[in-house]
Amino acid sequence: MSLKYGILGFLSKWEATGYDLKKEFDDFMSIFWHSHLSQIYPELGRLEQEEYITSCLLPQTGKPDKKIYAITDKGKQELITWLLSPPEAPKLKDSFLMQVSFMDNIPASEVIFQLKAYQKEREQRLAKMKHIFQERWESIRERNVMKSRILMSSAVVRRGLEQEIQYIRWCRDTIELVESCSALWSQDTDKSDLPEGEYIRFSDVEPLFRKYYGNLMED
Amino acid sequence: MSLKYGILGFLSKWEATGYDLKKEFDDFMSIFWHSHLSQIYPELGRLEQEEYITSCLLPQTGKPDKKIYAITDKGKQELITWLLSPPEAPKLKDSFLMQVSFMDNIPASEVIFQLKAYQKEREQRLAKMKHIFQERWESIRERNVMKSRILMSSAVVRRGLEQEIQYIRWCRDTIELVESCSALWSQDTDKSDLPEGEYIRFSDVEPLFRKYYGNLMED
DNA sequence: GCTGACATGTAACCCGTTACATGATTCC
DNA sequence: GGAATCATGTAACGGGTTACATGTCAGC
Numbered sequence A, B: 001m002s003l004k005y006g007i008l009g010f011l012s013k014w015e016a017t018g019y020d021l022k023k024e025f026d027d028f029m030s031i032f033w034h035s036h037l038s039q040i041y042p043e044l045g046r047l048e049q050e051e052y053i054t055s056c057l058l059p060q061t062g063k064p065d066k067k068i069y070a071i072t073d074k075g076k077q078e079l080i081t082w083l084l085s086p087p088e089a090p091k092l093k094d095s096f097l098m099q100v101s102f103m104d105n106i107p108a109s110e111v112i113f114q115l116k117a118y119q120k121e122r123e124q125r126l127a128k129m130k131h132i133f134q135e136r137w138e139s140i141r142e143r144n145v146m147k148s149r150i151l152m153s154s155a156v157v158r159r160g161l162e163q164e165i166q167y168i169r170w171c172r173d174t175i176e177l178v179e180s181c182s183a184l185w186s187q188d189t190d191k192s193d194l195p196e197g198e199y200i201r202f203s204d205v206e207p208l209f210r211k212y213y214g215n216l217m218e219d
Numbered sequence C: 001g002c003t004g005a006c007a008t009g010t011a012a013c014c015c016g017t018t019a020c021a022t023g024a025t026t027c028c
Numbered sequence D: 001g002g003a004a005t006c007a008t009g010t011a012a013c014g015g016g017t018t019a020c021a022t023g024t025c026a027g028c
Helices: A002-011 A018-026 A037-049 A073-084 A095-101 A108-143 A148-180 A183-187 A202-213 B002-011 B018-026 B037-049 B073-084 B095-101 B108-143 B148-180 B183-187 B202-213
Strands: A053-058 A066-071 B053-058 B066-071
Touching: A002 A018, A002 A037, A002 A053, A002 A066, A002 A073, A002 B095, A018 A037, A018 A066, A037 A053, A037 A066, A066 A073, A073 B108, A095 A108, A095 B002, A095 B148, A108 A148, A108 B073, A108 B202, A148 A202, A148 B095, A148 B148, A148 B183, A148 B202, A183 B148, A202 B108, A202 B148, B002 B018, B002 B037, B002 B053, B002 B066, B002 B073, B018 B037, B018 B066, B037 B053, B037 B066, B066 B073, B095 B108, B108 B148, B148 B202
Parallel strands: none
Antiparallel strands: A053 A066, B053 B066
């Protein structure tokens, strides 16, 4: 149900077409949401029907006509009601972490390969976010006017940057960990009746683990 | 499409019923995925039809009969193929961050209230995760056997803990930021034709911003 | 007597993704 | 000549959530 509020939130500050909204979902809003045009257009239709937004048609030559949407008072009220309602419990869906947690089923070399590939992807995302961030920063500094909206979107930007940086760092650390423990993979390819002494003990790698967890275990 | 692999991944190590799987999705796997029983049962049916898993019926007295599922070779192969396939680009959906980015529309006091509520939620999640983590840690230490599976799930646990800790810290820092800038909200309740001098300048709060971003802006 | 754990499922609905459909202009 | 941008949408499908449906046993 959040696409609705993503649209209302954006329209609470600027008028926009469906196409504009899509760009915003690919740009700044990509920090917390994404959507396809084929979902945005019908949603705009529904929101207009329920009178949360109004549209006005702008004929263009050479290009297709634009339908510019604006928020209504009813729409703004709906947005505010949502903003004041209790925040939803986070429901994480991270298919890469799922892959990682089952990667004892593939060779250590492949694990490292996958971690490196993902790290690269996140580095690209970070670079894109930094770019967005720097552009905004400069335009804000030029106009030299401070608003609460700028404060809140800056907070969101910080969260986005932090998240990427930490994920990248985790990839790096985990690659190192797997590299230094790759012997575990040759061990446990199911020769299940080896004598006890043949197994690597947990106590052998415990110091390495403590280092990997850092101060996360305290408390 | 990841529920399928969540199930196959779990069954690659242990046999389980639909009910067991649900518990696992609420427990350890909640770090990266969640699912409802009403989705798990039909999915198990499909996986069995496609011969990725097999079931055996265990009659019970007093309790309903159990249907215990086990992975087949074909299923294990399917899992491995997925594990080796390129990791998906992350598609974040964080409705709380969406709320935050539009919170210039509600009073600063309400912003702080929402941030505190969310911080509490994440603290509870962290406490739960630490609990899961400590239980596992102890049982691993007792058995004193190291396996690659333990290494990978430990990496996932670290990611989960980190994520929570950092989100909580962000909430704390952002509450402070909003508190020290709450004057912005009284300013911009749309008295749009105030003389220029009445506005808070960006340059006035820039030092505060630099502190809030820390070393995130550096390249 | 009621809640919660155990155990399995179906049905309706909503949300989100991929594919299809159109058509001009600009840049390489 | 082909890809990318601007601009709008529909249709089919798949995945995920909520509600419905059933029934026993243990513990408070």
